[in-house]
Amino acid sequence: MTLYVLCRKDEVQEDELRQFNLKENEILVIKRNSKFYCLDARCTHAGAPLAEGELEDGYLQCPWHGSRFNIETGEVIRGPAKKQLRIYHSIVKDNNLLVEL
Amino acid sequence: MLSNGRVFVALDTQMAIRDFFYPKVGLENHLAGHESKLGIWADRRFSWINENWEVKTKYLPETLVSKCSARNQDAGLQLEINDAVHSFLDVYLRKLVISNIADERREVRVFFSHDFHIYGKGTGDTAMYEPTLNSIVHYKMKRYFLIDGITDQERGIHQFAAGQKESFGKEGTWRDAEDGELQGNPIAQGYVDSTISFKLEIEPGAANTLYYWIACGKSLDEVKKIDSTVRGAGVEQLLLETENYWSAWSNKKNADLALLPRAVARLFKTSLLIMRSHVDNGGGIISSCDSDMLQFNRDTYSYVWPRDGAITAMAFDMAGFPEVARMFFRFCDRTVNQRGYFSHKYSTDGSIGSSWHPLIDASGKMQLPIQEDETALVLIALHKHFQRYGDLEFISKVYPKLILNAGEFLLDHRDSATGLPKPSFDIWEEKAGVFTSTVSTVVSALQSAAEFAKVFFDIDRHEKLTEAATEMKKAMLAHLYDTKAQRFKKSIYPTGISDLTVDSSIALAFITGAFSAFSDEVRNSMSSVLEKLWNKTNTGGVARYENDDYHRVTRGTPGNPWFICTLWLARWYIATALSMEGLNKGLALLDWTAKHASPSGVLAEQINPHNGNPISVAPLVWSHAEFVIAVCEYIEKQKELS
Numbered sequence: 181m182t183l184y185v186l187c188r189k190d191e192v193q194e195d196e197l198r199q200f201n202l203k204e205n206e207i208l209v210i211k212r213n214s215k216f217y218c219l220d221a222r223c224t225h226a227g228a229p230l231a232e233g234e235l236e237d238g239y240l241q242c243p244w245h246g247s248r249f250n251i252e253t254g255e256v257i258r259g260p261a262k263k264q265l266r267i268y269h270s271i272v273k274d275n276n277l278l279v280e281l
Numbered sequence: 282m283l284s285n286g287r288v289f290v291a292l293d294t295q296m297a298i299r300d301f302f303y304p305k306v307g308l309e310n311h312l313a314g315h316e317s318k319l320g321i322w323a324d325r326r327f328s329w330i331n332e333n334w335e336v337k338t339k340y341l342p343e344t345l346v347s348k349c350s351a352r353n354q355d356a357g358l359q360l361e362i363n364d365a366v367h368s369f370l371d372v373y374l375r376k377l378v379i380s381n382i383a384d385e386r387r388e389v390r391v392f393f394s395h396d397f398h399i400y401g402k403g404t405g406d407t408a409m410y411e412p413t414l415n416s417i418v419h420y421k422m423k424r425y426f427l428i429d430g431i432t433d434q435e436r437g438i439h440q441f442a443a444g445q446k447e448s449f450g451k452e453g454t455w456r457d458a459e460d461g462e463l464q465g466n467p468i469a470q471g472y473v474d475s476t477i478s479f480k481l482e483i484e485p486g487a488a489n490t491l492y493y494w495i496a497c498g499k500s501l502d503e504v505k506k507i508d509s510t511v512r513g514a515g516v517e518q519l520l521l522e523t524e525n526y527w528s529a530w531s532n533k534k535n536a537d538l539a540l541l542p543r544a545v546a547r548l549f550k551t552s553l554l555i556m557r558s559h560v561d562n563g564g565g566i567i568s569s570c571d572s573d574m575l576q577f578n579r580d581t582y583s584y585v586w587p588r589d590g591a592i593t594a595m596a597f598d599m600a601g602f603p604e605v606a607r608m609f610f611r612f613c614d615r616t617v618n619q620r621g622y623f624s625h626k627y628s629t630d631g632s633i634g635s636s637w638h639p640l641i642d643a644s645g646k647m648q649l650p651i652q653e654d655e656t657a658l659v660l661i662a663l664h665k666h667f668q669r670y671g672d673l674e675f676i677s678k679v680y681p682k683l684i685l686n687a688g689e690f691l692l693d694h695r696d697s698a699t700g701l702p703k704p705s706f707d708i709w710e711e712k713a714g715v716f717t718s719t720v721s722t723v724v725s726a727l728q729s730a731a732e733f734a735k736v737f738f739d740i741d742r743h744e745k746l747t748e749a750a751t752e753m754k755k756a757m758l759a760h761l762y763d764t765k766a767q768r769f770k771k772s773i774y775p776t777g778i779s780d781l782t783v784d785s786s787i788a789l790a791f792i793t794g795a796f797s798a799f800s801d802e803v804r805n806s807m808s809s810v811l812e813k814l815w816n817k818t819n820t821g822g823v824a825r826y827e828n829d830d831y832h833r834v835t836r837g838t839p840g841n842p843w844f845i846c847t848l849w850l851a852r853w854y855i856a857t858a859l860s861m862e863g864l865n866k867g868l869a870l871l872d873w874t875a876k877h878a879s880p881s882g883v884l885a886e887q888i889n890p891h892n893g894n895p896i897s898v899a900p901l902v903w904s905h906a907e908f909v910i911a912v913c914e915y916i917e918k919q920k921e922l923s
Contacts, residue, residue, distance in 0.1 A: 187539075200539050226521050227528055232342035232547070243342050244524060 183271070183278040190275065192216070197240070199231035203281060207268055210240065210251055217251045218268035218279050225261035240265075282555060282570060282900070283345050283366040283373070286562035288497050290366055290373050291570050294338060295319075295330050296349050300572050301397075303371065303424070303497040305629045306559065307567035307583035311424065313398040314572040320392035321379075322461040322478075323356060327392075329455075330360075339881040342547070344527040345554050346520060357383030367519050368526035371497040372507050374516050378490050381483035389483055390439065391491055392463075394455035394476045396446070399424050408443035408475040410467040414508060417441055417475045418501065427504035429511070430493035432481050439480040443469040492516035527554060533601055537916045542868070544875035549912050551882030552905035553600055556593055559902045560605055564612030565629035566590040569898045582898050584626040584634040587613065588708065589903045591658035595665055596906035599913040603670045610666070610675075613659050614683040621690030622649075622656045625710075638706050642713060642775065653694060653705040654719045654789075657726035660687050661793060664729030673736070680737060688730030688742070691723055692749055700749075700756035704775050708786050709825060714772040717761050718786035724753050725793035754795060758802070768806040771826065783813040784826035788849035791856065798856035807853045814839050814846070816890045821873060823847040832897050834889050841887040841896055844874055844904035848911045855914045861922055867915055874908055884908065 184202055192198045192211045199221045200207050206221035208230050219240070221230050228244035235241070239248040239257050247261035254265035269280040283290045284306060291300035298317040300310050320329045330336065334351040341348045347364040359380040366373050381387050399406050399421040408419050415437045416429040431437050440463035446453035454476040457463055463478055481489045494516060496507035511519065531550045538546040559567045568589045569582035590613070594606040616631045617623055626634035638650035663684065667676050676684075694703050696715075702723050707716045731746035763770050763781060771784040787806045791798040798804075814824045822842020825831070829840030851870035858864035877893050878884050884904035885895030 198539075198543070227525055229342050229528065229532075244344075244348075 181269075181280045183280050185276045186218070186270070186279045187277050188275055189216070189272055189277050192277070195235055197231045197233060197235065199229065202279065205268075205281065207279060208240075209277065210235070212238070212251065216270055216272065216277055218270040218277075219249070219251065219254055220266040220268075223247055223261055224256075224263040224265060225259075230265075282558040283347065283364055284558035285366045285368055285371070286557075286560060288366045288371050288373060289558065289570060290364070291572075292338065292347065292349075292364060295332075295334075295336055296338065296351065296362060296364075297330070298373075300570055301373075301426075301495075302570070302583075303426075304499070305563060305565075306561035307565065307570065307585070307629045308561075309399075309424070310401050310572060310581075310583070311397050311399050311426070313401045315396040315398060316394070317396050318392075318394045318455060320394070320455075320458055321353075321356065321358060321360075322390040322392065322458075323358060323387055325461065326356065327459045327461055328353065328356060337880070340551065340554070341524060343531045343550055343554075344524045345558055346524050346527065354382075357381065357387075358389065363520055365520055365523040368523045370507060370510060370519070372511055372519070373495040373497075374511075374519055374523070375493040376490065376516055376520060377493070378488050379481060379483060380488040381485055384485050386482065386484050389481045389489075390461055391479045391481070392455075392458045392476055393428070393430075393478075393493060394453070394458065394474060395419060395426075395428060396453065396455075396474045397426060399426075403447060403472040405471070406473050407468065407470045408473040409469075410441050410443060410465075412467075414505065416508065417443065417477055418504065419473075419475065420501070423499045425498045425501055425504045427496040427498075427501075427508050428475070428477065428494075429496070429508050430477070430479060430491060431512075432479055432492075433490040434481060436480060438477045440465060440478045441475065442466050442477075443473060443475045445469050445472055446474045447472045530554075530557070537920075540916060540919055541912065542872060542875075545868075545871045545912060548875045548878055548882055548884075549600075549909060551878075552884070552909050553597075553602070555883065555900050556596065556902055556905050556909070557602075557605065559593075559900075560608065561629040562608070563629060563631075564608035564610075564615075565627065565631070566593050566609055566902065567629060568903065569901050571898045571900065580635055582901075585612070585629060586626045587623040587655040588652065588658050589906070591655075591662040592910070593902055593906040595662045596909035596913075598662075598666050598669055600909050603666065603672070606662070606666055607672075607675055610659075610663055610679055610683070614679040617656075617659075617683050617687060619686065620693075621686030621688070622651055622653070622694070623659065624651060625655075625706075637710075638713075648713060649694070649703070649705060651705050652707065652710060652719070653691075653702055654708055654716075654722040656687050656690060657719070657722035660684065660691075660726040660729045661722065664732055667733070667736075676733070676736070680733065684730060684733050688727070688734070688746055691727055691730065692745065695749070695753070699760055700752045701760060701773075702753070707772065708789070712772070712774070714774040714780070715761070716772040716786070717757070717769040718784070718789040720753065720757050720761060721789040721793045721795040724750050724757065724795040727753065728794075757795070762802055766809075768809045769802065782827050783809050785810050785814055785823055785843075785846035785849055786825070788846075788853060792849060792852060798853055803853075804857075807850065810850060816842050818890045820877075820888065820890050820893045821847075822877070822888065822890070823850050832887060834891065834896070838890045841890055843887045844877075844884050844901070845907045848874060848904075848907040851911045852907075852914055855911065855918050858918055858922065861919075864915070864918055864922060867911070867918075871908070871911060871915060874911075
């Protein structure tokens, strides 16, 4: 596994959902309480763009069919999605957010 | 707007269906703008979805699937609705989730009215109940529409009525629905409509689902087959297929969008989808489906203007969709006439559309009733396509007719005394003359045709076209650039009078590539556009030209702001940016555009200079195409500068 620069840390604002593409991966970055979370950017149910979703009570809600995911674990909180979201390990170094691929 | 290139359905803000085209986008509107409404009956009260409901309409992100909601607190009901036209089946799909927000179990009846005017006319229609399928069929000649549905409680159509309308004081069966019951008349002919209902029992705080669809075909057998497919697969599955299709389509090339502000990136994708929804699978690109906004003399925008189509094709090419652009170029190859020019506008079947350009001028002298830039822009778009994709094999198919003949026409349609094109109607379709905007397109199109001739090793033609372009550019400077005012004139009229009105379309001097964006002539002209046409209101935006009266709201501004004119200014800022700071001026206007789009991402033709509300036709595909082009140019420039 290798760490790659995904974005500058100031490119994502607090409570913002932002998608970045890196080596064929669509990665969703969420900044919440100053902490970064990196997850797959597509819903496991039908492939909806999660960057167009919302943070509801701290959970990530899909914009198409309303599935909810835990942003720390990727776990499904509410269907119709059944499969959890992939989580990317990430670190902040200097001014950049790096993810492990 | 929902479409698969054959079936096109447009909904209004109350979720009524207002336009229903099949089997060609923009050709036969089987509703002709009449409403097919949605109504609800509960607790012995009936209501069509109207102003008493709080309605929100938008798209599921990255799709041509709607996401609408309607809430009526008094009725204790909330609806969540998804609409789509399946990506390849000719069927309109609707899913309704009806929530009972009251405290008791309730019987809810959902009504759908169908006010078809098949082939755009009400005469000779039939609406009938089909008992073997428990469905309703509307038909005339070779157009059939089968309406069916099912609830999640496995109940099909509960009641139905077919009846007469618009004659002998009969309003239609929709009126019959308002007592919650339908009388069950099984057939009607002539001016007819139909209404159906579904019955659901909904527990307090619970929600139930109703699926509804309209299958389209050219025979009863065809629509029955589609109906059977829908019943077999289920609307839920067909909606998922459609959502995934459009999401995959709109993400075909998305790598660079991360560089954009979110609202701009979102509008970019929505613009591509709205543009695609207006492309008939035969290649014609209609300018707008908006039948609510009729052009003057009760005509619509559902035609293919070669200008709008060419600009949209350029946008598709730049955004990475050459196959859609090729469909349009094939359409052009079929429709261009033997003399090499395009008529004013076309229907999507390739027939010549209605026109207001006369064959004689005010003095009775014959004139060619065309807008020459429409021919020129198709050649320019085709050459840009070839530069980007290098698909010589495709080009070789449109070279013998479209490219050769159009090039010949542009050479032929010149004034030998001046070297300028002969008069034709302008880009705004208002006046005949020799316009800076038109001449710019012709200079660039002659250069494009010359480059094609070189590719096909027709050296004589290459030289002739190159020389004509060079001479015309010189003539443009001599006759159309006003050295005193230091900007391009709007036009010279056949009387010899020059028009010095500041007109934003002088931007075509650099947009077409006829002149460099950095040239003094362009710089001075664009400065005058900014000075004279920028709306100095809170709304901002660029007007078409000084004292533009078309849908004018107020005399206190130069005219209403138009998206395309504002985006031309953005494109000039982008083209001339030498630093990120300079580029930000262009980005600010992309942001401005996103800010003034409707909540569902629709760009109108123009907006109110005071409150930013949409004015005139919406959507205007040209507005969306200019936005896509400006965004692509911004991304390219940003890469260049960084």
